[in-house]
Amino acid sequence: MNRLTNKVAIVTGASSGIGRVTAKLFAAEGAKVVVGARRQVELESLVAEIKAAGGDAVAGAGDVRSEAYHKALVAAAIENYGKLDIAFNNAGTLGEAGPSTEVSEAGFSDTLAINLTASFLAAKHQIAEMIKHGGGSVVFTSTFVGYSFAFPGVAAYATSKSGLIGLTQALAAEYGPQNVRVNAILPGAVDTDMYREMNDTSDKQAFITNLHALKRVAAPEELARSVLYLASDDASFVTGTATLVDGGASITRT
Numbered sequence: 723m724n725r726l727t728n729k730v731a732i733v734t735g736a737s738s739g740i741g742r743v744t745a746k747l748f749a750a751e752g753a754k755v756v757v758g759a760r761r762q763v764e765l766e767s768l769v770a771e772i773k774a775a776g777g778d779a780v781a782g783a784g785d786v787r788s789e790a791y792h793k794a795l796v797a798a799a800i801e802n803y804g805k806l807d808i809a810f811n812n813a814g815t816l817g818e819a820g821p822s823t824e825v826s827e828a829g830f831s832d833t834l835a836i837n838l839t840a841s842f843l844a845a846k847h848q849i850a851e852m853i854k855h856g857g858g859s860v861v862f863t864s865t866f867v868g869y870s871f872a873f874p875g876v877a878a879y880a881t882s883k884s885g886l887i888g889l890t891q892a893l894a895a896e897y898g899p900q901n902v903r904v905n906a907i908l909p910g911a912v913d914t915d916m917y918r919e920m921n922d923t924s925d926k927q928a929f930i931t932n933l934h935a936l937k938r939v940a941a942p943e944e945l946a947r948s949v950l951y952l953a954s955d956d957a958s959f960v961t962g963t964a965t966l967v968d969g970g971a972s973i974t975r976t
């Protein structure tokens with residue numbers, strides 16, 4: 723408890739799944755949280771849940787493809803809480819899937835815009851604020867797909883998410899001297915809306931489950947705890963990493 727006392731955090735993709743659970747955990751650990759996504763109603767109910775549990779949060783709805791939106795989330799952190807220490811840039815989409823010979827230029831570009839360019843734009847404004855107050859911690863949500871695992875039909879997703887690892891390393895090297903840590907978390911399969919949409923039959927779910935050494939997929943809470951570690955001072959000497967939280971998928975061949 724209280725691992726984020728006096729910290730101020732932004733969490734994107736907070737309307738559902740990993741982001742929602744992580745925002746609640748951050749708040750339970752003492753952080754004041756600015757939560758973002760497009761779905762305003764879901765964000766407001768999250769804020770209400772956090773406040774009912776004794777925490778503090780504000781919602782800022784918008785689309786991560788907009789640079790102005792990232793400025794607005796940072797401004798919300800400053801106006802409401804006076805600083806920014808932590809950013810969990812987690813909003814993401816599967817994007818256009820299917821045989822790569824049939825993927826459209828627009829679909830490919832949009833997937834990169836949401837998963838990769840948006841993360842850069844977020845970090846650009848977040849880090850500028852963090853360095854005014856002695857540093858901070860940025861965590862991006864990448865994935866095992868395109869890193870330790872390849873699946874057919876998800877080239878745009880894999881490209882965008884593996885690009886986040888290069889971004890993580892570049893920013894970690896650039897802003898380490900100013901005490902900004904930057905890490906990527908690489909989940910295996912996590913039981914969220916996105917997972918259920920991608921794996922909509924019991925056969926698909928059994929296939930995915932079997933890829934993991936633990937022979938199950940993760941609960942969002944298991945990712946949230948790992949993000950908490952990277953965000954908190956417990957990880958004070960951890961930067962530039964691609965942190966697999968994948969139930970052993972990367973070492974499983976059975």
Ligand SMILES: NC(=O)c1ccc[n+]([C@@H]2O[C@H](COP(=O)([O-])OP(=O)(O)OC[C@H]3O[C@@H](n4cnc5c(N)ncnc54)[C@H](OP(=O)(O)O)[C@@H]3O)[C@@H](O)[C@H]2O)c1
Nearest residue numbers: 735737738739740759760761785786813814911912914916
């Ligand atoms: N579930 C898995 O197995 C798995 C595995 C590896 C990595 N991931 C990654 O984990 C992250 C969270 O996904 P999840 O599994 O928790 O699924 P999810 O419940 O579908 O969450 C996706 C989140 O991203 C937000 N989002 C999507 N497009 C957005 C946009 N253009 N602007 C603003 N927000 C946007 C969504 O909010 P709105 O719809 O309200 O905008 C939602 O809050 C994603 O980056 C995903 O790629 C998931």
